[in-house]
Amino acid sequence: MEVRLRMQLLLSVVVLCLTVICAQKQSVGLQNPCTSKQTCSECIRTPTCAWCMQPSMRDGKRCFQPSSSLDWTLHCDEKYVYNPDNEYSIILNQKLSKGSRTRYQSSSSGTVIKGSSSSGSSSVISGGSSSGGSISGGGGSISAGGSSISGGGSSVSGGSSSSSGFYAESHSEAVQIAPQRVSLKLRLNQAYRIRFEYAQAEDYPVDLYYLMDLSKSMEDDKDKLSSLGTLLVDSMRNITSNFRLGFGSFVDKVVMPYVSTVPKNLLEPCSGCKAPYGFKNVMPLSPDANTFADKVRDAAVSGNLDAPEGGFDAIMQAVVCRDKIGWREKARRLLVFSTDAGFHYAGDGKLGGIVKPNDGECHLDSSGLYTHSTIQDYPSISQLNLKVRDNSIHVIFAVTAEQFSVYDQLRTYVEGSSSGQLSADSSNVVDLVKDQYNKISSSVEMKDNASSAVRITYYTSGLSGGAMKQTHKVDGLKVGSKVKFEAEIEVTECPKNRKDWQQLIRIYPVGVNESLLVDLTILGDCPCERKSHPTYKENAIECSGAGTYMCGICKCDAQHFGRKCECSSESGGKEFEGVNTCRPDNTSTVDCSGRGTCICGVCECDSRPNPYEVVSGTYCECDNFTCEYSHGEICSGPSHGICDCGKCKCKPEWTGVACDCPVSNQTCISPINGEVCSGHGECNCGTCLCDDDGGENRYTGKFCERRPGVKPPCAVFKDCVQCQMYHKGILTEEECANCTFVPISVDYVEADEDKGEVFCSYYDEDDCQFRFVYAFNDTGHVLVRAQEELDCPAEVYVLGIVLGVIAAIVLIGLAFILLWKVLTTIHDRREFARFEKERMMAKWDTGENPIYKQATSTFKNPTYAGK
Structure with a gap:
C-alpha cells in the first residue's frame, strides 16, 4: 500500500x-x-x-x-x-605614457648635445654663438638668438641668449587616457560597456593664467602678486618643470551705470587710477617669471561705480581666445580668477543699453583689449560653463572672505571649477594656487557630450582595483596612478534626424585636454529597407504592382492595402473611409489583435503548430488555449468544460472560471452528522467555508466539524477502529463488517495537520490505550490510520512489593541500632581519654596530705650559700 x-x-x-x-x-x-x-x-x-x-x-x-x-x-x-549584433573596434590605442624631457645647452664656442625626442630617436645638435645663427638636428631647427627649437616631435621651452650660450628643455607629449578612439555600432536599448584607463602623467605641462580684478580696492593685492610672482613660478615648477604663466586684468564695461562717463573721470576715475576698460590680456602664457612680475607691477589700477565687476567678460575672453592667450593643446589649464567683488551676468547689460547677447567668441585686438565690451552683454553662467568645459580649463575662484560664499556657490555651476579664500592683500596666493592644484590633480572626473538619445553610465574599480562600482569620479590620485573605467553606453531612442544616427561622443576627464572619442553608429533600420539593397523593388510584382517590396513584405501606396497590396479603394475596402475593419476600435494599434493578417479588410487568423489550438474571431481575438487551468488541465479537462474565446464553458454539473466547482453540495455533506458543513458553514465550490464570528470559537475542519476547546468527534470512529484493528469493543461481528472504512495499520500514529488529520485516543476495558487519526479526502470519504499495537499498562507484582517493604523496614532498623552503638562507643572512649589526661597532670604527692602543714621552718643565709 x-x-x-x-x-x-x-x-x-x-x-x-x-x-x-x-x-x-x-x-x-x-x-x-x-x-x-x-x-x-x-x-x-x-x-x-x-x-x-x-x-x-x-x-x-x-x-x-x-x-x-x-x-x-x-x-x-x-x-x-x-x-544585427553590436560591433566594437578600437581605432587608436596609444599606450599610457608619462612623457619625456630633454635638455639642450650650448656655449659660445659651440657644443654638441644628444637629446631624445618623443619618438624615441636621438638628435645631434650643434650650437652656435649668441650673435645668431641656426642649429639643426633631430628633424628640427634651433634659433640661438630667439631660443626656439622645433621638430623631432618635441616642444622646447626656456632658454636665453648670452655670450656663454643658452639652455632649453624639450618635452614629449604624455598619454593619460587609452584607448583614444573607438568605433561602436549599437542597437536600441542594448547597453554595451567600453573599457578604458586613465593614468596621471608625471611632469605634465601646466598653463596658469592669472586673471585679476584691477579696480582701486585691489591695488595692494596687485603689489603683493608682483612680489610673489617668482615664488609662484618656483612653487609650481616643483610640481612640474614644464610650467607657463600669463596675466590679464579687468574692470568693467565703460558705459553708465558701471563707470562714470564724465570725460574727466574717463581719464582718471580715481586718484592715481588709469582709464577704465573691460578686459586686457596683459601677458600671454610664458615661462618667464621675471616678465610676469614686471607686467603685474606695471599694470595700472582703475575704478568703477557699482560694486559688481565685469569678471564674466574677462573669463569668457580668457577661455575662448586660445591662440592669443597661448593655451597649449596638451597641458593642464588653470585660470585663477582673483577679485574682492561680485559679478555681472547675462541681462545686466540692459542697464547700460546693451541688449545684444554675448556670442561666446574671441574679440581681442592686437594690444590684447576686449573690443566688444560695450557692444554685447555679459555672458551667462551656462555659457561660461559650456566654454570652460569645451576648452578643458579649470577655473580657480580666488576671492576674499566677503565674497567667498557667493563664488563657492558659483563653483557648483561651472564644471571643473574650485574656490579658495584669498587674504586681504593676496599674500597667500601662492599657497592657495598650490593647494587648489593639488586638489584638482588628485582627482579625476569623467564627463561626456552625449546627446539626449544616448545614456552613458560610468563604473570604476578605483585605486583599490576591486569590484566595479557606479561612479564617474575617483579621488586620491597620485602621479602614475592608473584607474580602470567602464562606460556603459545605451541608445534610449532613435533620433528623428537620420544624421544624428552617426555621433562622435567625447568622453573626457574634466579639465584635461585628452579624451576617448567614440564613433557611434545607431542601428535603427535594416539594409533591405534602402534602395541600394538588391531585394528592394518599387512597384514590385510581389506587391501586385502597387507597392514597394522590401525585407520580404510590401509597403503599399496610398490607394492599396493588404499583405500583397491586392486590395484597393475601388474594391470597397473601408480602410479608405476612415474605418479599419481589421481593428475592433480606434484604440487598437495592431491589426487582427496581432494574431492574424488583414486581407482586404478581413482578418485571416494565424494557425498554430498544435492542431488542437485554434485562433478565431472577427479580429482574431478568440482562442481555445488561453483559458484558466485547474488540476493541470485547461478548464479542468474535457469532462468538466471546454475553452471558448478565452473563457471556460462548463458542463451542467460544473461551474467556476475553470469549471472546477461542482454544482451540487454533495462533497460538503459531513459523514459525521449528515449535514452540509456539519451545520456550521456554507458550501462554496465543493468546499466548506466555516462560519466565522470573529472570535476564537471559529469552526474548522473539512466539514467544519471541529471547534477550539471542544473535543473532536472521535467517538464516531472509535468503535469501528476498536473492533477492526484490535477485535475488541461493543460491536458485533456483523456490525463491525458494516463500518464505512477500514483503518490503515501503522507502527506509530501521528497527526499531520497540513492534511487536516485529527488525533484521537481512547482506553479500553483492560486500560489499554489505542490511538488513531482520521481525515477526509477530496470526495468526502473518511481515511483512518491506527496504531498497530495497544499501549497496555505493565503487570503489578504485589507480593514482591510487600516483601520489599518489610525488608526495607528491617534494614532501616538495623541501620539505626548500628549507628547508636557506634556513637555511644565513640563517646565512652572520649570520656576515658579525658580522665587519664587529668590524672597525669596532678601536682601533689599522692603519699602526703596536702592539707597538713609542718610545725618547723628552715631558713638559709644566701651570703654563705649554705657554708
Whole structure:
C-alpha cells in the first residue's frame, strides 16, 4: 500500500511540473514583444528581436526572438534572418605614457648635445654663438638668438641668449587616457560597456593664467602678486618643470551705470587710477617669471561705480581666445580668477543699453583689449560653463572672505571649477594656487557630450582595483596612478534626424585636454529597407504592382492595402473611409489583435503548430488555449468544460472560471452528522467555508466539524477502529463488517495537520490505550490510520512489593541500632581519654596530705650559700 501511495505522489509531482512548464510557455508567448512589430525597422529597434526576409511565408510573424525556443510561429531559413549584433573596434590605442624631457645647452664656442625626442630617436645638435645663427638636428631647427627649437616631435621651452650660450628643455607629449578612439555600432536599448584607463602623467605641462580684478580696492593685492610672482613660478615648477604663466586684468564695461562717463573721470576715475576698460590680456602664457612680475607691477589700477565687476567678460575672453592667450593643446589649464567683488551676468547689460547677447567668441585686438565690451552683454553662467568645459580649463575662484560664499556657490555651476579664500592683500596666493592644484590633480572626473538619445553610465574599480562600482569620479590620485573605467553606453531612442544616427561622443576627464572619442553608429533600420539593397523593388510584382517590396513584405501606396497590396479603394475596402475593419476600435494599434493578417479588410487568423489550438474571431481575438487551468488541465479537462474565446464553458454539473466547482453540495455533506458543513458553514465550490464570528470559537475542519476547546468527534470512529484493528469493543461481528472504512495499520500514529488529520485516543476495558487519526479526502470519504499495537499498562507484582517493604523496614532498623552503638562507643572512649589526661597532670604527692602543714621552718643565709 505504501508503494502505491509513493507512486501516486510521484505521478502528482510530474503532472504539476508539466503544468508549470506549459503555463510558462504560454506566458512567454503572450509576453513576446516581437510579435506586434510590423516592419523590419520596428523589429530591430526592439531588443532580442530579429527579422525574417524570406520571400514566401505562409503564417507566422516575421519579427521573432531567435533566442527563444518557444517561438513556434516562425520557420525562417537562417540566410534570410537579419539580426544585427553590436560591433566594437578600437581605432587608436596609444599606450599610457608619462612623457619625456630633454635638455639642450650650448656655449659660445659651440657644443654638441644628444637629446631624445618623443619618438624615441636621438638628435645631434650643434650650437652656435649668441650673435645668431641656426642649429639643426633631430628633424628640427634651433634659433640661438630667439631660443626656439622645433621638430623631432618635441616642444622646447626656456632658454636665453648670452655670450656663454643658452639652455632649453624639450618635452614629449604624455598619454593619460587609452584607448583614444573607438568605433561602436549599437542597437536600441542594448547597453554595451567600453573599457578604458586613465593614468596621471608625471611632469605634465601646466598653463596658469592669472586673471585679476584691477579696480582701486585691489591695488595692494596687485603689489603683493608682483612680489610673489617668482615664488609662484618656483612653487609650481616643483610640481612640474614644464610650467607657463600669463596675466590679464579687468574692470568693467565703460558705459553708465558701471563707470562714470564724465570725460574727466574717463581719464582718471580715481586718484592715481588709469582709464577704465573691460578686459586686457596683459601677458600671454610664458615661462618667464621675471616678465610676469614686471607686467603685474606695471599694470595700472582703475575704478568703477557699482560694486559688481565685469569678471564674466574677462573669463569668457580668457577661455575662448586660445591662440592669443597661448593655451597649449596638451597641458593642464588653470585660470585663477582673483577679485574682492561680485559679478555681472547675462541681462545686466540692459542697464547700460546693451541688449545684444554675448556670442561666446574671441574679440581681442592686437594690444590684447576686449573690443566688444560695450557692444554685447555679459555672458551667462551656462555659457561660461559650456566654454570652460569645451576648452578643458579649470577655473580657480580666488576671492576674499566677503565674497567667498557667493563664488563657492558659483563653483557648483561651472564644471571643473574650485574656490579658495584669498587674504586681504593676496599674500597667500601662492599657497592657495598650490593647494587648489593639488586638489584638482588628485582627482579625476569623467564627463561626456552625449546627446539626449544616448545614456552613458560610468563604473570604476578605483585605486583599490576591486569590484566595479557606479561612479564617474575617483579621488586620491597620485602621479602614475592608473584607474580602470567602464562606460556603459545605451541608445534610449532613435533620433528623428537620420544624421544624428552617426555621433562622435567625447568622453573626457574634466579639465584635461585628452579624451576617448567614440564613433557611434545607431542601428535603427535594416539594409533591405534602402534602395541600394538588391531585394528592394518599387512597384514590385510581389506587391501586385502597387507597392514597394522590401525585407520580404510590401509597403503599399496610398490607394492599396493588404499583405500583397491586392486590395484597393475601388474594391470597397473601408480602410479608405476612415474605418479599419481589421481593428475592433480606434484604440487598437495592431491589426487582427496581432494574431492574424488583414486581407482586404478581413482578418485571416494565424494557425498554430498544435492542431488542437485554434485562433478565431472577427479580429482574431478568440482562442481555445488561453483559458484558466485547474488540476493541470485547461478548464479542468474535457469532462468538466471546454475553452471558448478565452473563457471556460462548463458542463451542467460544473461551474467556476475553470469549471472546477461542482454544482451540487454533495462533497460538503459531513459523514459525521449528515449535514452540509456539519451545520456550521456554507458550501462554496465543493468546499466548506466555516462560519466565522470573529472570535476564537471559529469552526474548522473539512466539514467544519471541529471547534477550539471542544473535543473532536472521535467517538464516531472509535468503535469501528476498536473492533477492526484490535477485535475488541461493543460491536458485533456483523456490525463491525458494516463500518464505512477500514483503518490503515501503522507502527506509530501521528497527526499531520497540513492534511487536516485529527488525533484521537481512547482506553479500553483492560486500560489499554489505542490511538488513531482520521481525515477526509477530496470526495468526502473518511481515511483512518491506527496504531498497530495497544499501549497496555505493565503487570503489578504485589507480593514482591510487600516483601520489599518489610525488608526495607528491617534494614532501616538495623541501620539505626548500628549507628547508636557506634556513637555511644565513640563517646565512652572520649570520656576515658579525658580522665587519664587529668590524672597525669596532678601536682601533689599522692603519699602526703596536702592539707597538713609542718610545725618547723628552715631558713638559709644566701651570703654563705649554705657554708
